[in-house]
Amino acid sequence: MITISVKKGYKLSIEGVPSSESEELAKPASVAVLPERIPFIKPRLLVQTGDRVKIGSVLFEDKRNPDIKFLSPGGGEIADIRFGPRRVIKEIVIRTDDEEASEEFEVIPENDLKNIEREKLIKTILDGGLWPLIRGFPFRDIAAPDDIPPAIFVSLGASEPFQPDPEVWLKGKKELFEYGIHILQRLGQKVHVCVSRDSPFVLKEFKSLITHIYKGVYPADDPGVLLYHTKKEPLENQSWYVSAQDVLLLAQLLKTGKYPIERTVVLAGSSATEKKHIRTRLGVPLGHLADASPENNGTRYVVGGIFRGYTASESSHMGFYETSLTLLPEGKEKEMFGFIRPGFRKPSYSRTFLSSLNPSALAMDCNLRGDVRACINCGSCAKVCPVDILPQFTMKCVLADEVEEALEHGLLDCVECGLCTYVCPSKIELCTTLKDAKAAYYIEK
Amino acid sequence: MKIIKNIFDSQRKHFDKRGKWEKFYPVFEATETFFFIPDHVTQKGPHVRDSLDVKRFMSFVILALMPPLFFGIYNTGYQSNLVSGLPLDFFTVFSKGLSIVLPLIIVSYAVGFFWEFLFAIIRKHPISEGLLVTGLLFPLTLPPTIPLWQAAAGISFGVVIGKEIFGGTGRNFLNPALTGRAFIFFAYPGKMSGDSVWTVMSSVKTSAVDTFSGATPLAIASITETYGNIEASLSKAGFTFSTLFWGNHTGSIGETSSFLCLIGAMILIVVGVASYKIIIGGVLGALITGGLLNLIATEASMPWLSLNPFYHLVMGGFAFGIAYMATDPVSAPGMETAKWVYGFAIGALTILIRVFNPAYPEGVMLSILFMNLFAPLLDHFEIKVRLRRRIANV
Incomplete structure (x- = not known):
């Protein structure tokens, strides 16, 4: 070994940790596949609304390599195919039958x-x-x-x-x-x-x-x-x-010999009423996983982890890859004299808040915690980067279109963990910049 | 709190797009964010963000500047009343100092913000917190007798040429406060050097001033003529090591007390706002260079060479410069080894300029500005070395 x-x-100590209990969830009324959330693919739809499908029937294939197929996680009827801007396929929703048939x-x-x-x-x-x-x-x-x-x-x-x-x-x-x-x-x-x-x-x-x-x-x-x-x-x-x-x-x-649909997902975050592991299936509706409580107005549904996940609406479904649903307070409010408070309960990577003496898990919301500024070269991003990229310099290479130099900096080693963006006091979207540059390079290649 | 919030909310419409004061949005935004952390939320992952922002980052520099600031105010008043033969009780001294220093700070901030606002409005960038630091650092590096119009000219040069023409805070490669100081140092040398500028004389003159020379320790050191005697002549002029360390002597407003600069540096290091590598590197650079010069000092050489290197740390603006100026992250290198080299070179160059260039008894300003120019180069070399160790991934 x-x-x-x-x-x-960086270990983020944040409130809302799930318990290790796991609970079996009742069968959802609908399940879905989200082609939009599968990176790089060019989906070609093979079904239309109203078609009958079994668990494991082909829903769409990847135009780049038609051998790569995406199957239905449920048996029943295609209830809806939701398109987004520029005809991107957001969701293929299947209304499940009571007795679901399965492809062999x-x-x-x-x-x-x-x-x-x-x-x-x-x-x-x-x-x-x-x-x-x-x-x-x-x-x-x-x-x-x-x-x-x-x-x-x-x-x-x-x-x-x-x-x-x-x-x-x-x-x-x-x-x-x-x-x-x-x-x-x-x-x-x-x-x-x-x-x-x-x-x-x-x-x-x-x-x-x-x-x-x-x-x-x-x-x-x-x-x-x-x-x-x-x-x-x-x-x-x-x-x-x-x-x-x-x-x-x-x-x-x-x-x-059957298309497997079991998944264990986590429901967590400070806004979730119950924080636990859930045994369920691929593509369940988010609303089915988390009970919508009345105070959920200012709640953000994050699918796939606090750092790398994406925001989704309550009516959306879990993606093909994601195994986590986190509910966070939106935090769209102003805080008076926030920048000079001692901050015993304000989580920070830096030592500029008293919270660095506070080991307990702290509440966090989706507030940006400041305003966007130019990079002041504080170097925090380089201190947390797990693959030794220098995000502050690599970001500048990317913005100057110096692709070769960015690659030399290890752009492709970037694991898109989001820590650089998290720690940045200037609130620069470092990770997004690097991630987009990587994707652009791949598509060009 | 509600009231302030309501004021901002009711006035916002005038500053938004197509409002009648749309152009002044940066001013509105700067004022509002002074009172409130804005309600912006993350658009993409990571969905939560660190609580630290630039405003708090810069606030810590201001906090760390408080000890030298208050002592500077006191000391300026004290030195002035001492030579003017006025009473030396705390209250009189402090209010005297306040009457000298406060106008300088007000001018510095007012003129600085005028330029910052002007550029923010024309260039449409947000008003940066960097000026809060620059505007306070700058007056603390000045002699107390500086005319206010010269201070205004200095901060204008520092903010406009040192920073704004490059795009504002974060894009400047020189320390704006030092750029401003360098400007008036060369443009108005009569008010920035010599023996008479360091103490404000009040019109009430008494016999107490008969023996007053007004020279700073650096000036004394550079005119000492006999070998091996430099510490003695310093202490004869009243500058023992402990006086120099505690700071009860003449000099620029904020620089005299090395002890308080040390406290400020400690605060900055503990909260991680300043790099300890630059500070320790600078101290080592000064000590080692000073020590090496001791080795080559002979009867025939300049007496400066034989000065105990520890004196260099407490004389002039070295402590202030290395704690507050050299550690400005924007103009310092970003790489970790480069920071050691940068700090060390500042320390070494300061001593070399002091010792070998009698025209500029104060070397720290010039050495920091000089190393500011080299910071990108130091970064470049360290990045090169670092990238060579990576396994290529293209």
Whole structure:
């Protein structure tokens, strides 16, 4: 086992931590797929409103590679296809039947896995609609099925507030998870299973599978960070990664021959009435996960973590990749003389508030906490960047259109963790700048 | 609180787009954000943000400036009343100092804000908090006898040429307060150097002033002629090490007390607003250079060479400059090793200018401005070295 020590990063101590209880959620009336939230794809719709679909029927494919298909997470009728500006497909909503039918896919028993051809295995995963779970560095696009990656990273960590704790969703799933790892071992040259030093349960249960142990705070568990700290040569930048919970889905698909829809998600945040783990399914409505309480007027629904997630309306659904719903107060209010208050309860990376002496978790809202200013070169962003980028300088390269220089600065190593933006006292959208530059470079490439 | 909020809310419409004072929106915004943290919310991830903003960042520099400011006011009054033969009780002295220093600060802020507002309105950028610091730093670096119009000219030059023509706070490469000081130092040398500018004489003259020379420790040191005697002649003029350290002597308004600058530096380091690397680097640079000069000092060389290096730390504006000026993050390098080099070079250059250039007894202003110019280069080299260690990813 290799130990990776990630020195930079930041642990945000914020109120609204979910309990480790997990609760089974009743069946939702509708489920959905959100093509808009799957990066880079160009969806081609294969269904229309009113069509009948089963669990696992193809809803749309990726025009860039029609082998990559996206399947229905529910059986019933296509109730609505919502379009956004410029005809972007926002949501495909399926009204679920009481008894949902399911498409059948090929079953590959564990014993056959060793002898099966790689192409055949890939085709099974592609047909089963789970290939998009496997993503490639450095752009985090869906992996190209023809490539053989130098390594596949699976990280059993949940350091971003708030993500499902592996201990909760791994309970009783040991064999399934092992099977999933074996599938990945057929796809890549190596599979790196990375676990935090601070999760004794996982360390004990999965001792035989674990290859790397990391220590560090958010985002030390990000596969991109782990890649950065383990890579020895440029070729390794072509590695892939799979979110650990999705390994279970892969295993389930091959084992049962059915499109798996189970997901454990977290409901958390200070505005959520209950903060807990929830066993539910892909694409549930947000309103079904979180009960809308009357005081929810100023509440923001964040899907996919406080740092990397996106804002969604209550009527929207969980995305294909996201496993977390955080409810935060919007915080659209003014604070008098905020800049000279002692701030015992104001969280900050800096030491300019008394909160640096206060170890307890603090309440936070979505207020920007100041106004946008020019960069004053304070260097906080470089101090937290887990992959040693110098965001304040790299941002300037990007804004000056010096693409080569930005790449030299490690733009593609950026894991889009958002910490640079978080700490910036000038409230500059550093992470968005770098992320957009990365995406623009990829599309141009 | 409600009342103030209502005033802003009722007046906002005049400053919004198509309001009758639309052009003055930056002024409105600056005034409002002084009272309230605005109600802007995050548009993209991360959805929560750190509580620190530039306003608070800069407020800490102002907070750290309070000890030298208040002592400067007291000391200016004290020195003035001392030579003028006036009573030396605390209240008289302090109000005397206030009557000298306060007009300078008011002029500095008023003229500074005039330029800042003008540029903000024309260039349509928000009014930056950097001026709150510049406007207070600048008067503290001046001799108390400076005419107000010269102070106004200095802060104008500092704000306009030192900062605004490059795009405002964050885009300047020189420290604006020092740029302003350098301007009047060269433009009006008669009011910025010499023995007579450091103390305000009151018209009531008594015999107490007979022995008064008015020279600063730096001036004494540079005219001492005998080898190995420099500390002795300093203390003969009343500048023992402890006087220099505690600051009860003549000099620019805020710079005299090294002790209080040390306290200010501590505050800045503890809250993380100033880089300890620059400050410690600067102290080391001064000590090591001073020590090396001691080694080459002989009977035939200038007596300055033989001065105990620790004296350099407490003389002149070194402590003030290294604590408050050199640590300005905008004009200092952003890379961590570069900060050591930058600080060290400021310390070393200060000593070299003091010792070898008798025309400029005060070296710290020039060495900080000089190193400001080199900060981007230092950053450039460190970034180069750092990028070479990365595994290429293109």
